[in-house]
Amino acid sequence: MPIHPAIAPVFAARNIEFDENTGVAWRAGQILAPSSWQGEIMAKITGAAVGREEGSIWLFTVPSVEVALQEGRAAGIPVQRNHVFFTHGFTSNPLMGGNPLMGGNPLMGGNPLMGGNPLMGGNPLMGGNPLMGGNPLMGGNGFVDNDGNWVMHKPTASTAVPVGKEPPEWSGKAADPNLRVGILDTGIQTLLVDETTGEREVEHERLRTHVELHDDWKTADNIDDDGDPTTDEEMIIDEDELNRLPDDEYLDRAAGHGTFIAGIVRRLAPVATIVAQGTVSSFGEADDFSLKVALHEMVGSSSSKDDEDEPSEVEKPKPPQIINMSFGGYTEDDEVPIGIHSEIVAALTGEDGVYGNNDDIVFVASAGNDGDSRPSWPAALPDVIAVAASTPQGYPAWFSNWGHWVDAIAPGVNVLSTFVQSPARTHGKVPAVELFDDDDLARFAEAGEDVPIVWDAPEDYRGWAIWSGTSFAAPKVVAAIAREIAATGAPAKVAAHAVVRAHGKIRIPYYGTVVNLL
Numbered sequence: 001m002p003i004h005p006a007i008a009p010v011f012a013a014r015n016i017e018f019d020e021n022t023g024v025a026w027r028a029g030q031i032l033a034p035s036s037w038q039g040e041i042m043a044k045i046t047g048a049a050v051g052r053e054e055g056s057i058w059l060f061t062v063p064s065v066e067v068a069l070q071e072g073r074a075a076g077i078p079v080q081r082n083h084v085f086f087t088h089g090f091t092s093n094p095l096m097g098g099n100p101l102m103g104g105n106p107l108m109g110g111n112p113l114m115g116g117n118p119l120m121g122g123n124p125l126m127g128g129n130p131l132m133g134g135n136p137l138m139g140g141n142g143f144v145d146n147d148g149n150w151v152m153h154k155p156t157a158s159t160a161v162p163v164g165k166e167p168p169e170w171s172g173k174a175a176d177p178n179l180r181v182g183i184l185d186t187g188i189q190t191l192l193v194d195e196t197t198g199e200r201e202v203e204h205e206r207l208r209t210h211v212e213l214h215d216d217w218k219t220a221d222n223i224d225d226d227g228d229p230t231t232d233e234e235m236i237i238d239e240d241e242l243n244r245l246p247d248d249e250y251l252d253r254a255a256g257h258g259t260f261i262a263g264i265v266r267r268l269a270p271v272a273t274i275v276a277q278g279t280v281s282s283f284g285e286a287d288d289f290s291l292k293v294a295l296h297e298m299v300g301s302s303s304s305k306d307d308e309d310e311p312s313e314v315e316k317p318k319p320p321q322i323i324n325m326s327f328g329g330y331t332e333d334d335e336v337p338i339g340i341h342s343e344i345v346a347a348l349t350g351e352d353g354v355y356g357n358n359d360d361i362v363f364v365a366s367a368g369n370d371g372d373s374r375p376s377w378p379a380a381l382p383d384v385i386a387v388a389a390s391t392p393q394g395y396p397a398w399f400s401n402w403g404h405w406v407d408a409i410a411p412g413v414n415v416l417s418t419f420v421q422s423p424a425r426t427h428g429k430v431p432a433v434e435l436f437d438d439d440d441l442a443r444f445a446e447a448g449e450d451v452p453i454v455w456d457a458p459e460d461y462r463g464w465a466i467w468s469g470t471s472f473a474a475p476k477v478v479a480a481i482a483r484e485i486a487a488t489g490a491p492a493k494v495a496a497h498a499v500v501r502a503h504g505k506i507r508i509p510y511y512g513t514v515v516n517l518l
Contacts, residue, residue: 010283016084017065023330023374026081027287031060031068032339033079044075052289054296057342059289083337085291085329085377087185087254087284087471160256160419160465167416167464171270175210180273181265181482182298182320183475184291185258185327187278188213189420204259204418204463210266211274254284256420260467261326261475263418268479268517271486275320280327288339291325291378295343298323299361321485321492324478325365325384326471328376337377344383362496364478366470373403373510380405385500388511389413389473400470402510408500409511410480411518412473419465476517 011018011025018025030051033041035058041048045068051059062068065081072079188211189203202208262274279294280286286294299319331337347361363384368376379386379401386405389397389412396402397413477499484495499515506514 014281014283014285016285022332024081024332025084025086025285025329026065027084029061029063029065030082030287030289031062031065031072031079032057032082032289033060033072033077034058034338037077037079040075040077041072041079044077045071045079052293054289054293055342055346057289057292057339078338080288080335080338081332082339083288083329083331083377084285085288085327085337087257087280087327087469159253160260160467162419162462163416163464163466164462165464170206170267173270175273176271176486177273178318179271179482179485180275180318180320180322181269181478182323183258183261183265183274183276184279184294184298184323184325185261185276186254186256186280186282186284187258188262188276189256189259203421204263206418207259207262207266207274210270210272211262211276214275252282252284254280255282256465257284257326257471259420260417260465261324261472264415264472264475265324265479265482267417268476269482269486272479272482284327286327288337292339292343295323295340295347299347300343319361321360322362322364322478322481322496324475325363325378326469326474328366328368328379330374331377334375336381340378341381344378344381348383360491360493362481362492364474364481366474367403367406368401369399369469370401371399372401374401375403375405376401385477385496386512387470387474387477387515389468389470390511390514390516394514394516396508396511397468397470399468400473400511404510406510407512408477408515409508409513410473410476410515412470412476413468414466415468415472416464416466417472419463421463477515480515480517 015028016025017028031045031048035053035056038050038058041060042050045060045062047063048060048068049062051061053059059082060068069079069081188207190200190213191203193199193201200213202211202213257280258276258278262276265272265274275298277294277298279290344363363378363381365379365381365384365386367379367386367388369389370376376386378384380403385407388400388402388406388409390400390409391397391413392411396409400409400412480499481492481495484490484498485492488495488498490498500513508514
């Protein structure tokens with residue numbers, strides 16, 4: 001499946017290579033390998049250099065990934081591409097719904113075709129990613145505002161549908177600082193409130209009292225705009241960015257993804273304190289090594305054994321008990337991605353001498369939106385709860401991935417939640433001269449038409465949107481686990497077992513336990 005023309009330039013700008021035959025994406029010029037193999041790699045892989053060290057897995061830069069893999073594997077070195085994963089906000093790709101079996105049989109248990117149909121096992125799309133073939137969705141022509149003015153939308157590549165009317169107020173229950181949910185995603189939109197100190201606060205009013213901000217937890221991807229590995233100082237991003245990839249009139253495809261997910265958790269589990277880590281770009285992509293770094297910052301650095309005997313003036317935040325990962329993708333030969341997998345194993349087992357008593361952590365990930373059974377990572381990892389999406393009627397969503405590795409299914413179609421506002425808190429109308437060039441203005445004048453009024457928010461986004469995808473089913477399972485912890489006082493793993501794996505739960509074969517939080 002070829003890359004959509006609207007996406008190809010961004011792939012090039014983001015240093016992403018993509019195999020159209022396998023649906024695998026990776027960072028150009030980067031490989032990963034266990035640190036113990038450094039000597040062998042430097043000696044036997046042409047042009048290899050250490051890009052960054054992080055625990056047991058290191059990133060190496062190479063002139064050619066293909067040559068490096070051939071040389072490394074010939075020498076018995078366990079090298080991998082630095083695989084790239086994408087957010088799972090569903091785009092309007094007509095190919096996504098191509099599995100006729102998914103929508104018709106509500107039982108899913110009595111249909112013998114579900115297990116043995118050869119069409120079900122492979123990847124019929126060969127693109128493996130909802131970003132690859134979707135329509136950039138220009139957003140239509142516009143709408144009539146409350147004053148009767150015709151308002152044009154700025155174009156947007158996001159598939160979130162704007163909602164102008166606020167939903168009813170949510171529960172005013174205070175967040176418990178000891179019940180913590182981590183969201184590894186695009187971050188949270190914030191507002192600068194003090195230029196002198198750099199102090200910021202959460203932009204969305206519904207999230208402000210329930211989201212903690214920690215500047216040192218906002219880790220961006222590990223490459224700069226030129227595709228080169230960055231230093232630690234450069235790996236800081238500000239917030240849930242709106243329009244960066246590329247810098248144009250478009251709202252980026254994954255802009256607001258983290259803010260949207262935070263709203264789902266806030267609404268359904270108001271007792272939880274939310275900690276957001278920005279490591280996914282506004283385009284919706286993050287690589288395996290970056291995710292390892294971000295996960296370490298969110299969990300490992302919160303209680304590192306290395307610092308137990310060294311008093312610090314800065315109190316480290318407590319690690320989250322539940323971590324939401326609404327992204328995923330495929331790997332070469334369906335191999336386990338060694339970056340994020342090594343960090344999850346370290347968090348659960350205390351390997352590397354990095355983690356303290358963090359074994360009671362639950363990881364939840366979206367299963368993917370390709371209507372396929374191919375393992376999507378990190379959801380398919382054995383220590384991760386993989387979540388599929390259902391429709392409002394309770395059927396598996398036509399786009400949802402499925403398989404023996406999927407653990408739960410939750411509503412993921414037409415979900416309403418918090419979204420970005422652009423620019424922050426200035427929802428007025430902007431001078432047309434700033435949005436139209438001279439040729440445009442001349443055409444309006446020649447036609448005798450007034451210059452259209454344009455809102456300063458792409459697609460008139462004012463903090464609310466409707467979105468579909470397994471990305472938004474996963475945080476509902478997270479919320480259900482948080483609610484179980486709050487109600488019973490159980491450890492996170494015990495609560496997760498009660499929600500997903502306990503005897504007597506309603507299950508759909510290949511989709512897992514039904515978690516019907518709306």
